[in-house]
Amino acid sequence: MRYISTRGGMAPAPFSDILLGGLAPDGGLTIPDAYPTLAPGELSGWRGLSYPELAFAILRKFADDLPADDLRALMDKTYTAAIFRSEAITPLTPLADGVWLLGLSNGPTLAFKDIAMQLLGNLFEYTLLKTGGHLNIFGATSGDTGSSAEYAMRGKRNIRVFMLSPHRKMSRFQTAQMFSLQDPNIFNLAVRGVFDDCQDLVKAVSQDADFKARYAIGTVNSINWARVAAQIVYYFKGWLAVTARDDQEVSFAVPSGNFGNICAGYIAKRMGLPIRRLILATNENNVLDEFFRTGVYRVRPTDQVAQTSSPSMDISKASNFERFIFDAAGRDPAVVRELWRQVDARGFFDLSGSAAFHAVRASGFVSGASTHQNRMDTIRRIHQDSGIVIDTHTADGVKVGLEHREDGVPLLCLETALPAKFEESIVEALGRPPERPTGYENIEALPQRFEVMDADVAAMKNYIARHAG
Ligand SMILES: *Cc1c(COP(=O)(O)O)cnc(C)c1O
Numbered sequence: 001m002r003y004i005s006t007r008g009g010m011a012p013a014p015f016s017d018i019l020l021g022g023l024a025p026d027g028g029l030t031i032p033d034a035y036p037t038l039a040p041g042e043l044s045g046w047r048g049l050s051y052p053e054l055a056f057a058i059l060r061k062f063a064d065d066l067p068a069d070d071l072r073a074l075m076d077k078t079y080t081a082a083i084f085r086s087e088a089i090t091p092l093t094p095l096a097d098g099v100w101l102l103g104l105s106n107g108p109t110l111a112f113k114d115i116a117m118q119l120l121g122n123l124f125e126y127t128l129l130k131t132g133g134h135l136n137i138f139g140a141t142s143g144d145t146g147s148s149a150e151y152a153m154r155g156k157r158n159i160r161v162f163m164l165s166p167h168r169k170m171s172r173f174q175t176a177q178m179f180s181l182q183d184p185n186i187f188n189l190a191v192r193g194v195f196d197d198c199q200d201l202v203k204a205v206s207q208d209a210d211f212k213a214r215y216a217i218g219t220v221n222s223i224n225w226a227r228v229a230a231q232i233v234y235y236f237k238g239w240l241a242v243t244a245r246d247d248q249e250v251s252f253a254v255p256s257g258n259f260g261n262i263c264a265g266y267i268a269k270r271m272g273l274p275i276r277r278l279i280l281a282t283n284e285n286n287v288l289d290e291f292f293r294t295g296v297y298r299v300r301p302t303d304q305v306a307q308t309s310s311p312s313m314d315i316s317k318a319s320n321f322e323r324f325i326f327d328a329a330g331r332d333p334a335v336v337r338e339l340w341r342q343v344d345a346r347g348f349f350d351l352s353g354s355a356a357f358h359a360v361r362a363s364g365f366v367s368g369a370s371t372h373q374n375r376m377d378t379i380r381r382i383h384q385d386s387g388i389v390i391d392t393h394t395a396d397g398v399k400v401g402l403e404h405r406e407d408g409v410p411l412l413c414l415e416t417a418l419p420a421k422f423e424e425s426i427v428e429a430l431g432r433p434p435e436r437p438t439g440y441e442n443i444e445a446l447p448q449r450f451e452v453m454d455a456d457v458a459a460m461k462n463y464i465a466r467h468a469g
Contacts, residue, residue: 001014001015001032001033001034001036001061001062001064002014002032002033003015003017003018003030003031003032003033003225004030004031004032004033005024005025005026005028005029005030005031005333006024006028006029006030006031006322006323006325006326006333006336007024007026007027007028007333007336007337007340008026008028008333008334008336008337009024009025009026009027009028009333010024010025010026010028010030012033013030014064014065015062015063015064015065015066015226016063016065016066016127018030018225019123019124019127019225019226020124020127020135020218021218021224022218022219022221022223022224023223028322028333028336029223029225029320029322029323029326030225031225031323031326032062035267035270035271036061036062036271037271037272038271038272038273043240043246043272043273044246046236046240047240050087051079051087051088051089051090051233051237052072052075052076052078052079052080053075054233054236054237054240055075055078055079055119055230055233056071056072056075058232058233058236059071059075059229059230059233062229063226063229070126074119074122074123074126075119077122078118078119078122079118079119083107083108083118084106084107084114084115085106085437086106089106089115089234089237090102090103090104090106090115090234090237090238091103091106092238092241092242092412093388094386095382095385095386095388095398095413096385096386098405098408098409098410098411099401099402099405099410099411099413100238100242100410100411100412100413101388101390101394101398101412101413101415102234102238102252102412102413102414102415103415104234104414104415104416105391105415105416105417105418106418106437107148107151108148108151109144109147109148109151109177110417110418110420110421110437110440111144111148111312111416111417111418111421112231112261112414112415112416112417113144113145113148114148114151114152115230115231115233115234116226116227116228116230116231117148117149117151117152117220117227118151118152119226119230120152120220120224120226120227120230121152121153121156121159122156123226124153124156124159125156125157125158125159128157128158128159129157129158133158133216134158134159134160134216134469135158135159135160135216135218135469136159136160136161136162136215136216136217136218136464136468136469137149137153137159137160137161137162137163137217137218137219137220138162138202138205138206138217138218138219138464139161139162139163139164139202139219139220139221140163140164140165140195140198140199140201140202141163141164141165141178141198142165142166142169142170142195142311143165143170143171143174143311143312144174144312144417145220145221145222146163146164146165146178147174147177147178149161149163149220150163150178150181150186150188151181152220153185153186153220154181154183154185154186155183155185156185158469159185159469160185160186160187160467160468160469161185161186161187162187162189162463162464162467163178163186163187163188163189164189164190164191164198164201164202164460165178165188165189165190165191165195165198166190166191166193166194166195166197166198167190167191167192167193167452168190169194169195171421171422171423171424172444173420173421173423173443173444174421175448176443176444176446176448177443178450179448179449179450180443180446180447180448180449181449182447182449185469187451187463187467188449188450188451189450189451189453189460189463190450190451190452190453191452191453191454191455192452192453192454192455193455196302197455198455200455201455201457201460202219204457205217205457205460205461205464206219208461211461215464215465215468216468216469217464221319222258222260222319222320223258223260223319223320227260228260228263228264228267228320228323229264230264231260231261231263231264231265232264232265232267232268232271235252235264235265235268235273235275236268236273238250238252238412239268239273239274239275239412242410242412243274243410246274247274248274248410249274249275249276249409250274250275250276250409250410250411250412251275251276251277251278251279251401251404251405251406251409251410251411251412252265252275252277252278252279252411252412252413252414253279253281253397253398253400253401253402253404253411253412253413253414254278254279254280254281254397254414255281255310255313255393255394255396255397255414255416256280256281256282256288256313256318257282257285257312257313257314257315257318258315258318258319258320259288259318259319259320259321259323259324260319260320261414261416262278262280263320263321263323263324265278266278266324266363266364266365269363269364270327275364276364276406276409277364277365277366277404277406277409278363278364278365278366279365279366279367279368279397279400279401279404279411280292280365280366280367280368280400281367281368281369281370281396281397281399281400281401282313282367282368282369282370282396283306283308283309283310283313283314283369283370283371283375283396284306284308284369284370284371284372285300285305285306285308285313285314285315285316286369287299287300287315287316287317287318288318288321288367289367289368289369291321291367292360292365292366292367293367294352295350295351295352295353295354295357295360296348296349296350296351296352297321297325297339297343297348297349297350297351298347298348299316299317299343299347299348300316300317301316301347302316304316308372309372309375309392309422309425310375310392310393310395310396312393312416312417313393313396317343322336322340325339325356327359328351328356328357328359328360328363329356330355330356330359335356366404367400368399368400368403368404369400370395370396370399370400374395374396374399375392375395375396375399375425375429376425376428376429377399378390378395378398378399379392379395379419379425379426379429379430380429380430382395382398383429383430389419389426389430389434389435390415390419391415391416391417391418391419391421391422391425391426391434392417392422392425393416393417393422394413394414394415394416394417397413397414397416398413401413418434418437419434419435420434420435420436420437420440451463
């Protein structure tokens with residue numbers, strides 16, 4: 001398999017070459033030159049596999065330049081009951097007749113991002129040990145991603161993480177989760193300012209190409225291809241868990257922000273997994289719901305992004321969306337370049353009435369959005385009916401999923417975080433805090449390790465220069 005860019009300006013490259021990268025050199029996103037498809041009988045042959053075995057069977061199709069034994073060892077090391085708190089890795093819980101919760105949030109930071117990020121940590125370390133290189137990961141976080149990256153990279157050889165967060169602006173739980181890490185390769189930098197100040201600092205440092213090259217600065221944001229690939233696995237796992245026949249269709253409801261999670265579901269479908277509907281759910285920040293209803297993709301200025309009670313879905317644009325549009329546009333990079341030129345010039349493109357939007361409609365996507373009130377109502381209703389407490393992001397997915405449910409088609413709602421991460425919202429919905437998983441009871445009392453800094457580019461570069469690997 002070779003990887004190409006959605007903008008057409010990159011020489012085809014194997015998996016190992018694109019693994020550590022963010023954007024392709026031409027500003028596009030990397031994508032396989034053709035999706036692998038399932039051989040006859042292959043799916044039924046996967047019915048008895050454990051999670052790491054299934055992950056190996058799927059990922060070897062995408063990472064076909066890594067030695068099979070090495071890849072298998074990486075899967076065995078990543079997907080363990082010690083890290084994900086059950087052999088199932090992604091356990092299934094019934095919510096109602098024909099409706100299930102697919103638990104993706106049992107990794108170290110209690111959100112689905114751990115499933116891909118934990119693998120990324122091991123893949124990065126493996127690759128760097130082979131090439132003799134090293135990497136300084138530099139990023140900004142308002143909570144979920146940075147924490148997941150730190151837990152994936154802690155203690156990894158040849159990798160250091162410099163993570164900026166807005167000083168005193170994260171929840172106590174999130175702050176404790178990140179700052180309690182004592183690993184010497186993790187640097188928590190609390191910036192006096194807001195999240196946008198942190199992001200501006202990352203941008204400013206990344207635009208200095210010399211500095212970036214000299215200190216081997218990299219990122220782990222959601223456009224990383226390996227993260228998307230790792231997420232394909234649990235669509236198969238969920239499908240295998242609720243079906244007995246190989247042609248049985250299942251629908252998935254996915255709480256969405258940057259389109260990384262549901263992009264993986266779309267690729268699973270393209271590979272031949274019998275997925276009927278991909279039900280995309282947004283919160284009040286409905287960039288993607290608007291597109292799937294109307295064909296208009298309109299990014300929002302950052303000051304128009306609402307701060308909601310499902311904060312990990314508060315996005316102004318969907319960074320993985322270009323991969324999907326590349327396919328809808330018949331894989332013509334000239335069309336993709338033109339569409340994103342329009343986004344840059346006037347903030348939107350409009351595919352309504354086009355052949356591309358016809359392809360979008362045919363691809364199985366439906367969508368919907370929810371409000372704070374919808375989330376509160378959904379959390380209450382699910383708790384009343386099943387005794388299960390879901391978090392606010394998962395509630396967005398369940399709400400929209402149930403609206404698009406069809407008789408006789410199993411519906412799998414992806415659980416993207418545990419309620420313990422969003423205690424205040426659960427108290428608001430249910431009048432009491434959610435249970436915390438074992439080991440997290442007193443996380444706020446642990447000693448914290450972080451450095452407070454000004455939002456100053458020169459000071460930031462100086463800090464990295466002194467602490468880089
Ligand atoms: C990141 C995140 C999402 C959104 O996922 P995308 O891949 O960006 O669409 C949803 N829920 C939670 C809890 C998240 O952390």
